[in-house]
Amino acid sequence: MTAVAAAAALLAGAVMVAPASADVQVLEPEVGGQPAADATDAQWYAWAEAERDAARATDWAADAAQRGCTLLSVEITDTTMPDVAAQLGAPTDVLLPVVDRQETCAAATRTTFGGSATQGLASAEAHTKQFGATAADCTTTSGPGSICVSRSGNYVVSSFAYYGSGNISGYISIYKSCGTSPRLVSSGAASYSYGTQRSVSVYSAAASNYSARFWRHVGLGHYTNWGTACGYL
Structure with a gap:
């Protein structure tokens, strides 16, 4: 399966989730109590259901606000991940949540680039601070933007921020290595304008x-790697 096809397949069954109220937890879903590798299937299914519920109870708008951003949308996809399941010792058909967020962060990170106040170039350092993550690795991309990979609890997070004057489209992929295998997840392809994260x-x-890699659309179903961040998390 190609990276593009995998990204499209991941979106099957995605549901739009409205931001939760302010009295629920902030940051990545964290329910704890991961079963032992020799747990029964029933225990694994119950744990995975709790993880999915926690993802939907998380206040993603408050999480964005902590980083100086405004949440535009959040999609939570329940998907099987055989590589992750094998790592855990869980059944291969266990459904785990993948959280895909779109935010605007222009006000928090606006800079000037090339003498123009209407363009911005995000430095890796600025993106790291704005993203608010510990143990993060960030790098600038080929164009005006940056990509980060970080850990929040039991979740690995990648974030791409764009600060160019025109619009682009592309998607993010996360891998459990500094290479391109195994691929854990890909976001949906999306359009980016100045300040979109x-x-x-x-x-x-x-x-x-x-x-984490940001794959930029270059036409006719083709994507090119615009930048890679890698770290031990």
């Missing part, structure tokens, strides 16, 4: 090298 989160509790 998109993040995708996937459950992967094991400490390991993780990388």
Whole structure:
């Protein structure tokens, strides 16, 4: 399966979720109590259901506000991830949540670029501070933007921020290595304008090298890697 097809397949069954009220927890869903590797299937299914419920109870708007951003949309996709399930010792058909967020962060990170006040170039350092994540690795991309990979609890998170004057489209992928295999998840392809930031989160509790790539659409169904961040998380 190509990266583009995998990204499209991931969106099957996605549901739009409205931001929760302010009295629920902020940041990545974290329910704890992961079963032991020899747990029964019933225990794994109950745990996975709790993870999905926690993702839907998280106040993603408050999470964005903590980083100086405004939440535009959030999609939570329940999907099987055989590689992650094998890592956990869980049944391969366990459904885990993938959280795909779109935010605007122009007010928090606006800079000047090339002498123009209407363009911005996000530095990796600025994006790291704005994203508010610990153990984050960030890098600037080929164009005016930056990509980060970080850990929040048992979730690995990637965030791409764009600060160019024109519009582009593309998607984010997360891998459990500094290469391109195994791929854990891809976000949906989306359009970006100045100040748009998109993040995708996937459950992967094991400490390991993780990388994130932003794949920019270049026409006729083709995508090119615009930048890679990799770190031990």
